[in-house]
Amino acid sequence: MPKFIFVTGGVVSSVGKGITTASLGRILKSRGIRVTIQKLDPYLNVDPGTMSPYQHGEVFVTADGAETDLDLGHYERFLDQDLPAGASVTSGQVYFSVIERERRGDYLGGTIQAVPHLTDELKRRIYAVVEAAEADVIICEVGGTVGDIEGQSFIETIRQIRHEQPRNNTLSVHVTFLPYIGAARELKTKPTQHSVRELRSMGIQPDVIVARSDHHVPREICDKIAQYCDVQHHAVIPLETADTIYEVPLLLEQRGLGDFVMERLKLMGMPGLADWGEMVHRLKHPAGEVDVAVVGKYVELRDAYLSVNEALTHAGIAHNVDVNVRWVHSEDMQARDPASVLDGVQGIIVPGGFGERGWEGKINAARYAREHGVPYLGLCLGMQAMVVEVARNVCGLGDANSTEFDPETQNPVISLLDEQRDVTDMGGTMRLGHYPCRLQPGSLAAGSYGVDMVLERHRHRWEFNNTYRDQLQAAGLHASGTSPDGSLVEISELAGHPFMLGTQFHPELQSRPNRPHPLFREFIRAAMERGAGQPGAAESVAVSQ
8 A cells, every 4th residue: 555645834835845845755765665746736726837937936847748836846856757747736626627527417416515525536636646656655745834724625635544544654744944033042943833733723743843944953942842742752853954955855864754754654675865965965066167147037036947947957966067057137138238248158048938028138148149159058938039049140030030029020930830829728728748859860969868869848839930941051050859750840059159059848847966958968068168167077977868
């Protein structure tokens, strides 16, 4: 029978539940346990696909095409495994499903209520994911904070599963925040006590409390939490803010969480984080550094480009360098001389996005990279900016543009596919998830991957307009990756440039700390070659793909 671990949060949001969940998954997997993870989000949106990055950060896309919370990215990176669409559950999905069934008459005229109908649907989704994954353990993280009104159905569902399952088959982990009172120079446990009391009032006694803090958590604080929250002393795990999120599994393992969970759930397996520890050591002790500019419209909100930032970190680990990211607002690239903004960088990334704000600045960034030989990696919209820039300034098509931003342009080098033209529902209607890409032999892309066919994740509506393919090819912009039938351009690269490549897909979504994405890895290699102080060849690590 599978085991169930439920992770809840208390006191404040953004306390670190997602990283704790992902880290616990990594700890268990390193011990030989088959693990899957699921995020339960209480908001009423069906998914975050139509939510502003200012509201919810980046949208992570699974291989099977689900638009999900960014925590799914943490889960995949830490577990080093793909998760299915069912790993992301929202109140919106659950309500939508229950109401659809009521309208069809599936409930035979019964009165539809939160209990049992919503909770039964939630349980069905949890059990379905663990069964499909054939996992020994499923870790379910509940979004938000205990006490939120929209999360009550989720907590009740957890209570029911804990009631239905044998005692050694479930575990409750509560992640709370310990505020530090500067005037008193001490950490306070009272908010944690109140949060646990709230959780207990809903029928759940936590088995583990992870005490998050930006300050050192002394043993006496843990003992106080254990006493007042009725948790075993060795089940109160202090977790101070780490230098890197990838250090968290090592800290939790060191502080006994792995041993406690294995014993409590009657699992067998020995610790095996040695490789992970070596990776973290390389991350924390680089032999050099490289400066990369990320030019986007949400740079004041780093979570909007979370996977890009992590993919750069992974590539840096492979080359034993620290990647210093210079966050550049794309509107600054319109208002100022690009040279004054980008001077000194060794690489430029233009990530994906939607909307016209800052669009011309992204085109200016692509032009600067082309004219100055700076390595450039364009991701989705970043590729489209590169295509428009070459069309305008090399091919002489002065009004070339994407129809997303100028529907009346005479040279729509980026345009909608026919099946996207009449779409009215914005949610879940883009090209989403894995699509195959055939690589052109001898191209930079093929050399980076080392294979001739790859699967990459997409999230976009607008595409490269094939009407201009020959003209752009003559200008040096080659379609080095296409759909298997050649009808869709997936990768464009500029001949004669050290590294100028754009992808219609989002390679950052598949990068892992121990397996950096090939395009990010080679982009950082090119940036290192441009910059000074490059580590010797012996310092770079060959990472199997």
